[in-house]
Amino acid sequence: MLNSILEGVIAFMLIAGGAFAFIGSLGLTHLKDFYMRLHGPSKTTTLGVGCTLVGSSLYFSLNDGPIVQELLITIFVFITAPVSAHMLAKSALHHKLKPDPRTRGNPVELESEKPKHSVEEAPQGKSPLP
Amino acid sequence: MIPPTRGLPMPVLSLLLLVVWLLLQHSLALGQWLLGGVLAIAIPLVCQPFWERQQRARRPFKLLRYVLRVLVDIVVANLEVSKLILDPRGKLRPALVEYPLTLKQNFPITILASTITLTPGTVSAHLRLDGRTLLIHALDVADIDALIDEIHQRYERPLMEIFEP
Numbered sequence: 001m002l003n004s005i006l007e008g009v010i011a012f013m014l015i016a017g018g019a020f021a022f023i024g025s026l027g028l029t030h031l032k033d034f035y036m037r038l039h040g041p042s043k044t045t046t047l048g049v050g051c052t053l054v055g056s057s058l059y060f061s062l063n064d065g066p067i068v069q070e071l072l073i074t075i076f077v078f079i080t081a082p083v084s085a086h087m088l089a090k091s092a093l094h095h096k097l098k099p100d101p102r103t104r105g106n107p108v109e110l111e112s113e114k115p116k117h118s119v120e121e122a123p124q125g126k127s128p129l130p
Numbered sequence: 131m132i133p134p135t136r137g138l139p140m141p142v143l144s145l146l147l148l149v150v151w152l153l154l155q156h157s158l159a160l161g162q163w164l165l166g167g168v169l170a171i172a173i174p175l176v177c178q179p180f181w182e183r184q185q186r187a188r189r190p191f192k193l194l195r196y197v198l199r200v201l202v203d204i205v206v207a208n209l210e211v212s213k214l215i216l217d218p219r220g221k222l223r224p225a226l227v228e229y230p231l232t233l234k235q236n237f238p239i240t241i242l243a244s245t246i247t248l249t250p251g252t253v254s255a256h257l258r259l260d261g262r263t264l265l266i267h268a269l270d271v272a273d274i275d276a277l278i279d280e281i282h283q284r285y286e287r288p289l290m291e292i293f294e295p
Contacts (some may be wrong), residue, residue: 027215035267036224038253039211047208069153082247089255104225
Protein backbone atom coordinates (compact mmCIF):
# COMPACT_ATOMS: atom_id res chain seq x y z
CA MET A 1 0.00 0.00 0.00
CA LEU A 2 2.66 2.47 1.10
CA ASN A 3 4.82 1.40 -1.78
CA SER A 4 2.17 2.10 -4.38
CA ILE A 5 1.55 5.56 -2.91
CA LEU A 6 5.27 6.29 -3.03
CA GLU A 7 5.44 5.03 -6.60
CA GLY A 8 2.62 7.41 -7.48
CA VAL A 9 4.55 10.28 -5.95
CA ILE A 10 7.68 9.27 -7.87
CA ALA A 11 5.76 9.09 -11.14
CA PHE A 12 4.21 12.49 -10.49
CA MET A 13 7.61 14.02 -9.75
CA LEU A 14 9.12 12.59 -12.93
CA ILE A 15 6.23 13.80 -15.08
CA ALA A 16 6.27 17.25 -13.47
CA GLY A 17 10.03 17.49 -13.98
CA GLY A 18 9.70 16.51 -17.62
CA ALA A 19 6.85 18.96 -18.14
CA PHE A 20 8.83 21.85 -16.62
CA ALA A 21 11.90 21.05 -18.69
CA PHE A 22 9.73 20.88 -21.80
CA ILE A 23 8.07 24.23 -21.08
CA GLY A 24 11.49 25.78 -20.54
CA SER A 25 12.66 24.55 -23.93
CA LEU A 26 9.41 25.76 -25.48
CA GLY A 27 10.16 29.20 -24.09
CA LEU A 28 13.61 29.01 -25.66
CA THR A 29 12.05 28.69 -29.12
CA HIS A 30 8.91 30.81 -28.74
CA LEU A 31 9.94 33.98 -26.97
CA LYS A 32 10.85 37.00 -29.06
CA ASP A 33 14.30 38.23 -28.09
CA PHE A 34 17.46 37.01 -26.42
CA TYR A 35 16.73 38.54 -23.04
CA MET A 36 13.29 36.96 -22.82
CA ARG A 37 14.63 33.61 -23.94
CA LEU A 38 17.01 33.65 -20.98
CA HIS A 39 14.08 33.29 -18.59
CA GLY A 40 13.18 29.79 -19.78
CA PRO A 41 16.40 27.93 -19.07
CA SER A 42 17.31 29.90 -15.95
CA LYS A 43 14.10 29.10 -14.09
CA THR A 44 11.93 26.35 -15.46
CA THR A 45 14.79 23.95 -16.01
CA THR A 46 15.92 24.49 -12.43
CA LEU A 47 12.61 23.18 -11.16
CA GLY A 48 12.56 20.52 -13.88
CA VAL A 49 15.88 19.16 -12.69
CA GLY A 50 14.76 19.54 -9.07
CA CYS A 51 11.57 17.50 -9.54
CA THR A 52 13.36 14.77 -11.47
CA LEU A 53 16.01 14.50 -8.77
CA VAL A 54 13.44 14.27 -5.98
CA GLY A 55 11.77 11.46 -7.92
CA SER A 56 15.07 9.68 -8.45
CA SER A 57 16.08 10.11 -4.83
CA LEU A 58 12.77 8.63 -3.63
CA TYR A 59 13.00 5.73 -6.07
CA PHE A 60 16.45 4.66 -4.99
CA SER A 61 15.62 5.22 -1.32
CA LEU A 62 12.81 2.65 -1.69
CA ASN A 63 15.25 -0.04 -2.74
CA ASP A 64 18.42 0.53 -0.79
CA GLY A 65 18.04 2.93 2.08
CA PRO A 66 17.89 6.70 2.15
CA ILE A 67 19.93 8.42 -0.55
CA VAL A 68 20.68 12.11 -0.45
CA GLN A 69 23.38 12.69 -3.07
CA GLU A 70 20.72 14.04 -5.38
CA LEU A 71 20.47 17.01 -3.05
CA LEU A 72 24.02 17.91 -4.06
CA ILE A 73 23.08 18.11 -7.73
CA THR A 74 20.14 20.35 -6.83
CA ILE A 75 22.40 22.65 -4.85
CA PHE A 76 24.96 22.84 -7.65
CA VAL A 77 22.22 23.66 -10.17
CA PHE A 78 20.83 26.37 -7.89
CA ILE A 79 24.29 27.89 -7.58
CA THR A 80 25.32 27.68 -11.23
CA ALA A 81 22.09 28.46 -13.11
CA PRO A 82 21.82 32.12 -12.01
CA VAL A 83 25.51 32.74 -12.63
CA SER A 84 25.41 31.39 -16.17
CA ALA A 85 22.22 33.35 -16.90
CA HIS A 86 23.88 36.48 -15.55
CA MET A 87 26.98 35.97 -17.70
CA LEU A 88 24.87 35.35 -20.82
CA ALA A 89 22.86 38.51 -20.19
CA LYS A 90 26.05 40.44 -19.57
CA SER A 91 27.64 39.35 -22.82
CA ALA A 92 24.41 40.20 -24.67
CA LEU A 93 24.57 43.69 -23.20
CA HIS A 94 28.22 43.91 -24.17
CA HIS A 95 27.32 43.14 -27.78
CA LYS A 96 24.47 45.64 -27.51
CA LEU A 97 21.87 43.15 -28.68
CA LYS A 98 18.65 44.99 -29.39
CA PRO A 99 15.82 43.93 -27.11
CA ASP A 100 12.28 43.48 -28.37
CA PRO A 101 10.74 46.88 -29.30
CA ARG A 102 8.09 46.50 -26.62
CA THR A 103 10.72 46.42 -23.92
CA ARG A 104 10.54 49.46 -21.69
CA GLY A 105 13.56 51.03 -20.13
CA ASN A 106 16.64 52.18 -22.00
CA PRO A 107 19.79 51.59 -19.98
CA VAL A 108 23.08 53.29 -20.81
CA GLU A 109 24.63 49.95 -21.67
CA LEU A 110 22.47 49.60 -24.76
CA GLU A 111 22.89 53.10 -26.17
CA SER A 112 24.82 52.92 -29.39
CA GLU A 113 27.95 54.94 -29.19
CA LYS A 114 30.37 55.71 -31.93
CA PRO A 115 33.71 54.03 -31.44
CA LYS A 116 36.11 56.53 -29.96
CA HIS A 117 38.95 55.65 -32.31
CA SER A 118 38.91 54.23 -35.76
CA VAL A 119 41.46 51.56 -36.48
CA GLU A 120 43.90 53.95 -38.16
CA GLU A 121 44.02 56.51 -35.41
CA ALA A 122 44.00 54.09 -32.54
CA PRO A 123 46.35 55.25 -29.80
CA GLN A 124 49.82 53.99 -30.48
CA GLY A 125 51.68 52.49 -27.60
CA LYS A 126 54.49 50.10 -27.13
CA SER A 127 53.03 46.68 -27.46
CA PRO A 128 54.56 44.04 -25.23
CA LEU A 129 53.98 41.54 -28.01
CA PRO A 130 56.47 41.16 -30.85
CA MET B 131 28.52 31.20 13.43
CA ILE B 132 31.86 29.54 14.06
CA PRO B 133 34.70 32.05 14.40
CA PRO B 134 37.66 31.53 12.05
CA THR B 135 41.00 30.47 13.51
CA ARG B 136 44.47 30.13 12.02
CA GLY B 137 44.21 26.46 11.19
CA LEU B 138 40.64 26.85 9.96
CA PRO B 139 40.44 30.15 8.09
CA MET B 140 37.01 29.35 6.64
CA PRO B 141 35.18 27.03 9.04
CA VAL B 142 31.88 27.04 7.16
CA LEU B 143 33.60 26.14 3.90
CA SER B 144 35.48 23.34 5.68
CA LEU B 145 32.26 21.96 7.10
CA LEU B 146 30.61 22.15 3.70
CA LEU B 147 33.52 20.34 2.05
CA LEU B 148 33.38 17.56 4.62
CA VAL B 149 29.62 17.11 4.20
CA VAL B 150 29.88 17.14 0.40
CA TRP B 151 32.73 14.61 0.55
CA LEU B 152 30.75 12.23 2.77
CA LEU B 153 27.67 12.59 0.57
CA LEU B 154 29.64 11.94 -2.60
CA GLN B 155 31.32 8.88 -1.11
CA HIS B 156 28.00 7.74 0.29
CA SER B 157 29.66 6.17 3.28
CA LEU B 158 30.24 7.11 6.90
CA ALA B 159 33.26 4.87 7.41
CA LEU B 160 36.07 6.15 9.61
CA GLY B 161 38.44 6.31 6.65
CA GLN B 162 36.10 8.62 4.75
CA TRP B 163 35.75 10.88 7.79
CA LEU B 164 39.55 11.09 8.08
CA LEU B 165 40.16 11.70 4.36
CA GLY B 166 37.32 14.21 4.17
CA GLY B 167 38.61 15.95 7.29
CA VAL B 168 42.12 16.27 5.86
CA LEU B 169 40.75 17.67 2.60
CA ALA B 170 38.39 20.01 4.44
CA ILE B 171 41.34 21.47 6.35
CA ALA B 172 43.86 21.47 3.52
CA ILE B 173 41.77 22.93 0.68
CA PRO B 174 40.78 26.16 2.47
CA LEU B 175 44.39 26.65 3.62
CA VAL B 176 45.69 26.31 0.08
CA CYS B 177 43.11 28.47 -1.68
CA GLN B 178 42.69 31.01 1.10
CA PRO B 179 44.59 33.81 -0.73
CA PHE B 180 42.11 33.73 -3.62
CA TRP B 181 39.07 34.31 -1.45
CA GLU B 182 37.63 37.48 -0.15
CA ARG B 183 37.28 37.67 3.58
CA GLN B 184 34.39 35.44 4.49
CA GLN B 185 31.18 37.13 5.39
CA ARG B 186 29.64 36.36 8.74
CA ALA B 187 25.93 35.84 8.83
CA ARG B 188 24.89 37.85 11.83
CA ARG B 189 21.51 36.20 12.15
CA PRO B 190 21.65 32.55 11.07
CA PHE B 191 17.96 31.96 11.76
CA LYS B 192 16.91 34.82 9.54
CA LEU B 193 19.18 33.33 6.89
CA LEU B 194 17.33 30.04 7.20
CA ARG B 195 14.01 31.83 6.85
CA TYR B 196 15.34 33.64 3.80
CA VAL B 197 16.42 30.36 2.17
CA LEU B 198 12.99 28.81 2.79
CA ARG B 199 11.23 31.86 1.37
CA VAL B 200 13.43 31.75 -1.74
CA LEU B 201 12.74 28.03 -2.21
CA VAL B 202 8.98 28.65 -2.12
CA ASP B 203 9.41 31.59 -4.48
CA ILE B 204 11.36 29.44 -6.93
CA VAL B 205 8.39 27.09 -7.27
CA VAL B 206 5.99 30.02 -7.67
CA ALA B 207 8.37 31.61 -10.20
CA ASN B 208 8.43 28.47 -12.27
CA LEU B 209 4.66 28.21 -12.37
CA GLU B 210 4.40 31.88 -13.37
CA VAL B 211 7.02 31.69 -16.10
CA SER B 212 5.46 28.47 -17.41
CA LYS B 213 2.11 30.22 -17.59
CA LEU B 214 3.66 33.16 -19.42
CA ILE B 215 5.38 30.88 -21.93
CA LEU B 216 2.27 28.82 -22.62
CA ASP B 217 0.00 31.85 -22.81
CA PRO B 218 -1.03 33.16 -26.24
CA ARG B 219 1.48 35.66 -27.59
CA GLY B 220 1.30 39.43 -27.50
CA LYS B 221 0.65 39.73 -23.80
CA LEU B 222 4.17 40.01 -22.47
CA ARG B 223 5.37 43.36 -21.18
CA PRO B 224 9.16 43.03 -20.93
CA ALA B 225 11.23 45.76 -19.35
CA LEU B 226 14.80 46.55 -18.47
CA VAL B 227 14.77 47.88 -14.93
CA GLU B 228 17.54 49.74 -13.19
CA TYR B 229 17.47 48.67 -9.58
CA PRO B 230 19.21 50.95 -7.07
CA LEU B 231 21.21 48.86 -4.62
CA THR B 232 21.40 49.76 -0.97
CA LEU B 233 23.60 46.77 -0.12
CA LYS B 234 27.27 47.61 0.00
CA GLN B 235 29.24 44.39 0.27
CA ASN B 236 30.01 42.05 -2.59
CA PHE B 237 28.79 38.81 -1.08
CA PRO B 238 25.24 39.94 -0.20
CA ILE B 239 24.97 41.58 -3.61
CA THR B 240 25.91 38.27 -5.24
CA ILE B 241 23.21 36.49 -3.26
CA LEU B 242 20.66 39.15 -4.17
CA ALA B 243 21.52 38.90 -7.88
CA SER B 244 21.22 35.11 -7.83
CA THR B 245 17.92 35.34 -5.97
CA ILE B 246 16.56 37.79 -8.50
CA THR B 247 17.45 35.44 -11.33
CA LEU B 248 15.84 32.44 -9.63
CA THR B 249 12.60 34.19 -8.69
CA PRO B 250 9.54 35.43 -10.58
CA GLY B 251 10.09 36.72 -14.09
CA THR B 252 13.35 38.56 -13.55
CA VAL B 253 16.96 37.98 -14.62
CA SER B 254 19.74 40.12 -13.25
CA ALA B 255 21.75 41.23 -16.24
CA HIS B 256 24.45 43.59 -15.20
CA LEU B 257 25.99 45.05 -12.07
CA ARG B 258 27.38 48.51 -12.53
CA LEU B 259 30.37 48.83 -10.32
CA ASP B 260 30.39 52.58 -10.09
CA GLY B 261 26.75 53.51 -9.98
CA ARG B 262 25.77 50.77 -7.57
CA THR B 263 22.82 49.76 -9.67
CA LEU B 264 21.73 46.35 -10.82
CA LEU B 265 20.25 46.03 -14.28
CA ILE B 266 17.33 43.61 -14.29
CA HIS B 267 15.42 42.21 -17.23
CA ALA B 268 11.83 41.39 -16.39
CA LEU B 269 9.69 39.15 -18.56
CA ASP B 270 6.30 40.60 -17.76
CA VAL B 271 5.91 43.61 -15.53
CA ALA B 272 2.98 46.01 -15.16
CA ASP B 273 4.51 48.58 -12.82
CA ILE B 274 8.27 49.02 -12.69
CA ASP B 275 8.30 50.93 -9.42
CA ALA B 276 6.18 48.26 -7.75
CA LEU B 277 8.69 45.63 -8.89
CA ILE B 278 11.62 47.58 -7.47
CA ASP B 279 9.75 48.06 -4.23
CA GLU B 280 8.86 44.38 -3.99
CA ILE B 281 12.45 43.24 -4.51
CA HIS B 282 13.59 45.73 -1.91
CA GLN B 283 11.05 44.65 0.70
CA ARG B 284 11.15 40.95 0.01
CA TYR B 285 14.81 40.20 -0.58
CA GLU B 286 17.13 43.11 -0.05
CA ARG B 287 15.93 44.13 3.38
CA PRO B 288 16.29 40.65 4.93
CA LEU B 289 19.75 40.36 3.36
CA MET B 290 20.73 43.67 4.89
CA GLU B 291 19.53 42.51 8.27
CA ILE B 292 21.46 39.28 7.94
CA PHE B 293 24.78 40.51 6.64
CA GLU B 294 25.16 44.18 7.40
CA PRO B 295 25.18 45.69 10.86
